[in-house]
């Protein structure tokens with residue numbers, strides 16, 4: 001049973017794909033109240049309220065995936081999750097329109113004083129002079145961050161005949177042109193915009209982006225909006241500028257701490273606020289819950305997740321092509337790791353032929369994970385393999401070539417250890433499967449699976465017979481056997497497979513046989 005702990009309020013209708021599976025169990029409980037559920041949960045579903053810290057994840061030994069039903073993942077320690085081999089996914093666009101509309105509603109409300117006028121009318125006042133507003137038409141809207149929400153907002157602003165200028169260091173001129181916005185430096189935006197709205201993630205670059213210094217460059221009478229993340233506009237820096245009238249209004253959906261701890265900013269008449277409601281519509285909540293449910297279900301079924309924060313994203317079509325190589329690479333890494341009982345410094349992989357056209361980075365991660373798994377006590381998978389390899393001083397590299405050496409596709413892995421170098425070549429042949437076709441320069445052909453014995457011996461009469469007899473004496477059935485040599489009478493190798501593991505005692509007896517150089521058990 002795959003157990004999912006749902007820690008925040010998530011649309012039940014959106015969770016249907018998970019609720020419909022008889023192999024999945026959902027428990028609705030906040031992590032703060034969960035006890036035993038923390039120990040058994042395979043997946044954790046959250047919105048923005050649950051703080052997914054390293055400490056929490058360490059209390060969840062079975063945890064494999066954290067799903068954020070929303071965009072921002074700043075409530076999740078993604079770095080710690082990556083280290084622990086936990087996949088983090090989000091729902092990147094399910095709430096884009098709702099948040100855009102909320103931003104637009106905040107802008108309209110602020111410019112026409114709707115919240116303040118509502119309070120006034122409800123207090124039996126009829127004060128039409130106090131609430132003279134500002135038109136949007138002809139005003140310049142400065143958008144900081146032209147991602148999903150920023151670009152949807154730009155479209156709506158243009159429909160209201162506003163000029164839109166944008167600051168986004170990662171925006172290409174081509175995309176800006178397509179959306180119909182003018183790009184600008186931050187300083188240009190600050191000095192020309194009548195209304196500034198921020199739509200970036202909260203990062204070390206965007207934290208306090210609008211601060212005392214940058215805000216002093218804005219036009220007198222500027223309006224500010226933050227429906228992205230608290231802290232992008234520094235709250236303390238706003239207060240003196242509100243008092244002096246430099247900032248005419250500010251609309252906030254998000255705060256430096258939520259709920260706000262320092263409420264002094266909220267006392268100002270020119271401040272309008274909502275309690276992080278950008279994504280709070282039925283539609284957005286259904287969308288984000290459905291998106292993460294489908295993703296968690298795909299993860300449970302061993303299919304690719306398309307919105308992972310810490311895994312390369314792979315479409316279903318690419319996944320189907322990549323999967324055989326992904327598995328082959330994992331087995332090749334695992335095989336070499338078991339063959340080399342020594343510290344390793346370098347792993348290089350060369351992709352030849354059609355496999356080079358796929359996302360080789362993901363295949364290399366799988367190889368590294370396969371290599372590390374017999375050596376690392378903690379979970380190691382493609383999420384944390386690169387990080388763990390680096391921590392252990394293992395460098396890895398890849399080379400891609402269209403050339404082929406007899407096989408339509410081929411992976412050649414070279415591992416450099418403290419004492420030796422090991423090389424292995426593998427291929428995947430449709431309808432035939434994974435094959436290892438070369439080991440340390442010996443041509444061979446075997447299926448890398450199950451219980452194997454890798455024997456190095458001298459190509460002399462009797463060596464193979466002695467191995468067969470000894471195994472027979474122990475009633476051990478050889479399932480398959482392949483032999484390879486470079487030249488007559490020289491060094492040679494045998495690869496044997498068995499239905500069950502060969503014991504250490506038998507391995508030791510095999511090692512003592514005449515003509516046998518070394519024997520290694522490999523379990524894949």
Ligand SMILES: NC(=O)C1=CN([C@@H]2O[C@H](COP(=O)(O)OP(=O)(O)OC[C@H]3O[C@@H](n4cnc5c(N)ncnc54)[C@H](O)[C@@H]3O)[C@@H](O)[C@H]2O)C=CC1
Pocket residue numbers: 070071072073092095096099144145146147148149150167168169170171199200201202203205206227228229253254276277278279280
């Ligand atoms: N209030 C709410 O309920 C919601 C808030 N959000 C928040 O809204 C924000 C935007 O979300 P999306 O548009 O979906 O994200 P996105 O990832 O599509 O767009 C972010 C944009 O910010 C730009 N950017 C990054 N660093 C920048 C910098 N230093 N200066 C200027 N631009 C920079 C990126 O290039 C990108 O174009 C996020 O912080 C997200 O968490 C999202 C949904 C709901």
Ligand SMILES: O=C(O)CCC(=O)C(=O)O
Pocket residue numbers: 047048069070071072073095276278279280
């Ligand atoms: O779950 C929510 O309502 C918050 C949405 C949000 O802030 C986000 O998706 O980044």
